[in-house]
Amino acid sequence: MYKSLLTMSDLSNKDIINILHDAKKFSTSHKDWHFTKSYLVANLFFEPSTRTHYSFVSAEYGLNCKVVDFNANASSLKKGESLYDTIKTFQMLGYEAMVIRHPEDEYFKQLESIDVPMINAGDGCGNHPSQCLLDLYTIYEHFQTFEDLxxxxxxxxxxxxxxxxxxxxxTRxxxxxxxAGPKKWMIDTKRYMDLDQACKWADVVMLLRIQHERHEQETALSxxxxxxxxxxxxxxxxTLKEKTIVMHPAPVNRQVEIDSDLVEASKSRIFKQMENGVYVRKAMLKYVLQEEFE
Structure with a gap:
């Protein structure tokens, strides 16, 4: 029986750790392991993407999948077709798994009757489980724990x-x-911290890009x-502690979120996160398709 992976709430803590352990196997002893059958997988990206999209492609090919990349601009969406009808079409055409990114928050709620495993590759301002899991893997690889970090x-x-x-x-x-950051962009002011103080406190500094495309008006800050x-x-x-690591989901706006000279500094894991994304996305595909290592 397949599973979909749409939000981090779909995973128990045990599921998360199992996926991270599988990602570790993919990075080492099981690097060349692939599925026992060649699944037909569709990547449906309704928003621009480089790392997420193409690391899924790399993961899929590495697992011996047959991969199709959907082009929204050359599809029946231009004729008024709904998201549901598009996804239902791929199901009826025999696709066995789908990776979907869409600008609408929780777009997947309208797809509950789709009988094919789906992985959410990002929904609006809502969820990004594959990025989260590769971030968790990068942290776990360095610290071997999450407790009290x-x-x-x-x-x-x-x-x-x-x-x-x-x-x-x-948190779980x-x-x-x-x-830390501009207070107008906080979701929990009770956990707000001054950035200078936070840099001295943190074991992990996770930087974010300004989501200009999701702002109603441009930020006034240069x-x-x-x-x-x-x-x-x-x-x-x-001021960072000796073992602190610096992360960023990318794309990185150099000289905005981070000084350009620090992107590949010794504490930075920014490009390592990208490499880890392939291992984690292999593990996610293994999870949703309920495959097992031989």
Missing amino acids: NVVIVGDIAHSRVAKSNDEAL LGANVKF KDTYLDMYGLTKQRYE
Whole structure:
């Protein structure tokens, strides 16, 4: 029996740890393991994506899937077809799994009758379970635990599906999660922390991009002003603890969320997160299709 993976709430803590352990196997001893049959998988991205989209493609090919990338601009959506009818069409054409990104919050609620495993690759400002899981894997790889870790998520919290998914999962797993950045973009002011203080406190500094496409009006802050007030500058980097790691879901706006020279600094895991995304997305596909290692 297949499963869908649409939000982090779909996973128990045990499920999360099992997926992380599978991702570890994919990165090492089971790197070349693939499915016993070649599943037909559709990637349906209704929003732009580089890392999420193509790491799923890499994961799917690595698992011996037959992969089709949907082009929304060349589809019947242009003729007025609904999202439900589009997804139902792929089901009836024999697709055995779907990876979907859509700008509407919780778009998947209208797809509850679709009888095919689905992975949510991001919904509006709502959820981003695959990014969350690769972030968790990156943290777990470094610390081997989540219990009592201090995590600060910095930036456009209100419009970030990454922040919401990570906050839920990390809190459940025993981490202490705080927020920093412009107060107008906070979702929980009780857990707000001054960024300079947070950099000294945190074991994990998770930076976020400003979600300009989800703002009703452009932020008035210039790039230089944002970096000085709410970004990871070289001065703040120097105050980090020895074992602290710096993360960012990307795309990175250099000299906005982070000083460009720090993107590949020794504490940065930004590009490592991208590599880990392939292992984790393989593990997610294994989970939804209920496959087992041989």
